[in-house]
Structures are given as C-alpha cells and as structure tokens.
Amino acid sequence: MLQTIRILTVDDSASMRALLRHALADPGFDVVQAEDGVAALEWLAGNEVDVVITDINMPRLDGFGLIERLRGGSRHRDRPILVLTTESSDEKKARARAAGATGWIVKPFDPEKLIAAVRRVAH
Amino acid sequence: MLTSHLSPETGMQRITVLQGQAHVSGAAGDELTTILGSCVASCLFDPAAKVGGMNHFLLPEPPHSHDPAEVDVHYGVYLMEILINDMLRRGARKAQLRAHLYGGANLHVGMPPIGSANAAFAKSFLERERIPLLREDLGGAHARRIEFRPATGQVRCRAVENRLAQEAPPAPRPAHGGGDVELF
Numbered sequence: 001m002l003q004t005i006r007i008l009t010v011d012d013s014a015s016m017r018a019l020l021r022h023a024l025a026d027p028g029f030d031v032v033q034a035e036d037g038v039a040a041l042e043w044l045a046g047n048e049v050d051v052v053i054t055d056i057n058m059p060r061l062d063g064f065g066l067i068e069r070l071r072g073g074s075r076h077r078d079r080p081i082l083v084l085t086t087e088s089s090d091e092k093k094a095r096a097r098a099a100g101a102t103g104w105i106v107k108p109f110d111p112e113k114l115i116a117a118v119r120r121v122a123h
Numbered sequence: 124m125l126t127s128h129l130s131p132e133t134g135m136q137r138i139t140v141l142q143g144q145a146h147v148s149g150a151a152g153d154e155l156t157t158i159l160g161s162c163v164a165s166c167l168f169d170p171a172a173k174v175g176g177m178n179h180f181l182l183p184e185p186p187h188s189h190d191p192a193e194v195d196v197h198y199g200v201y202l203m204e205i206l207i208n209d210m211l212r213r214g215a216r217k218a219q220l221r222a223h224l225y226g227g228a229n230l231h232v233g234m235p236p237i238g239s240a241n242a243a244f245a246k247s248f249l250e251r252e253r254i255p256l257l258r259e260d261l262g263g264a265h266a267r268r269i270e271f272r273p274a275t276g277q278v279r280c281r282a283v284e285n286r287l288a289q290e291a292p293p294a295p296r297p298a299h300g301g302g303d304v305e306l307f
Contacts, residue, residue, distance in 0.1 A: 016204065059216075082304075086201060086205055086208060093305075102307060105302070107302075114304070
C-alpha cells in the first residue's frame with residue numbers, strides 16, 4: 001500500500017489556505033497548514049513532511065526566510081519546497097531558486113497543475 | 124493604465140480605478156474614484172499607517188462551471204491578495220486593515236445575478252480574513268459612484284444613472300502565468 005503524501009502549506013491568507021486544503025485533500029493528500037514561516041518551523045520541529053508549499057509575502061517570517069531556514073538546517077534540508085505566489089518578477093523567482101526552492105507556481109493556481117507538481121517532486 | 128486629474132473643486136488628485144485594476148496610495152491629496160454597476164469595489168485602509176487601496180472587479184464564472192451565478196473564487200482571492208500585498212509593501216499591517224464594500228448591483232432584470240455573486244464573494248473573503256467590514260452598500264439595481272480617500276479611509280458613495288456604468292464582460296484569468304509550474 002502506498003504511503004500518503006503529507007503536504008505542509010504555508011500561507012497567511014485564510015482564503016488561500018481553504019482553497020489549498022480543498023484542492024489537495026480531495027485527491028487524498030494529507031494536508032497540514034501553517035499561517036506563516038514561524039508557525040511552519042514550529043510544526044516542522046516535531047513533525048515530518050514530504051512536500052512544503054509556501055507563499056512569499058507573509059508576516060513574521062516570509063517564504064524566502066522559511067526556505068533559507070529549512071535548507072540551512074539538517075532535518076528538512078532535502079525536502080521539496082514549492083513556492084506559490086502572486087509575485088511574477090524574475091528577480092524574486094531567482095532569489096527563491098538561489099535560496100533552494102524546488103519550484104515556482106504563480107497564483108491563481110490550477111488545482112490539476114498543482115497536484116501534478118506535488119506528485120512529481122514528492123517522488 | 125490608470126488615469127488621473129486634478130479636481131478644481133477639491134484640489135484632490137482624482138485617480139480613476141477601472142474594472143480589473145487596483146490602486147494603493149498613502150498620499151493625503153489622492154482620491155480614488157470609480158463607477159460601479161454589477162462590479163464590486165473593495166476599499167481597504169489601515170488607519171494607523173494611513174495607507175489605503177481600492178480594487179474594482181467582476182469575477183468570471185469558474186472554469187468547468189455550469190452555473191452562471193457562480194464566480195471564480197480562485198481568481199477573486201488572487202485579486203484581493205494583489206491589493207493586500209501592495210498595501211503591506213507600503214507599510215500597512217493586515218491586522219489593522221479595515222474595509223468598505225460597494226457595488227454588486229443587478230442592473231438587468233432576467234439576467235443571472237452576477238452582481239450578487241461578486242458581492243457575496245467579497246463579503247465572505249473579508250470574513251474569512253477577519254478584516255472588519257465597516258460599511259457596505261451592495262446589491263440593488265442601481266449604479267454607484269465611489270470616491271475614496273485612501274490615506275484617511277473616507278468614502279462617499281452616491282447613486283448615479285445606470286447608463287454611466289459601462290458594463291464590460293468579466294475579465295478572464297491571466298492567459299499566461301496563472302497556475303503555471305516551473306520546476307528548478
């Protein structure tokens with residue numbers, strides 16, 4: 001039996017979290033949600049995850065900071081991290097890539113494309 | 124592209140926000156204005172940071188929907204996030220945001236109530252994001268003119284003749300970029 005893929009979504013918008021939960025839980029993923037980078041790190045300190053999907057613009061700790069912290073640690077340094085953002089600038093995309101992001105997805109997201117991306121990076 | 128002109132009556136710089144646009148300002152001399160039929164305008168402001176912004180939208184039906192009274196919530200959340208992120212970049216804080224909502228009329232009898240669906244989306248978004256809605260003037264069958272001073276949050280909403288509201292079809296989602304996945 002295949003193990004369920006566990007996804008952590010990180011976004012400060014409750015509306016976006018609801019859309020993500022709906023899109024990812026329905027096809028059978030195990031979805032955990034955090035409202036910013038700090039909450040994500042707190043949860044990741046005691047839990048395992050297969051894929052992280054994070055927004056960029058968030059209070060307390062933004063998506064860039066979250067990626068840098070995960071890549072700089074030991075426990076989750078190899079986890080796939082997909083950025084899901086309204087940002088479209090090449091400069092920010094390059095910054096996310098340099099920080100260690102696995103992929104870049106522009107909102108509004110297409111559920112089918114998002115699911116395909118998750119399955120591809122989760123291995 | 125936004126259009127603006129200096130009002131000789133008030134001395135304010137009047138900036139017109141058309142359907143599909145959003146504008147954010149903290150300038151005390153700016154006034155954002157628009158005319159709404161079935162479209163909805165969200166006027167958000169942070170009274171502490173003295174920054175405000177307005178968007179003006181009419182959401183299309185969601186992809187694969189057969190119900191003409193449904194709206195594309197994915198696209199709506201995206202449009203609201205664009206406005207909020209621009210405000211945050213200019214010093215606003217999400218917890219301090221306050222909102223007014225206007226528009227969402229159903230101008231034509233017998234047509235799908237697309238104005239009501241857009242208004243319902245905007246209200247549910249604010250409720251979910253816990254952004255207090257201080258004032259609303261939504262629904263009905265008449266067009267409205269909105270004048271919003273973003274630095275103070277002051278709004279004037281007046282009924283105007285329906286012929287002044289130029290009803291354009293809902294703007295589609297961006298043709299390129301939305302939802303595209305790039306793996307590094």
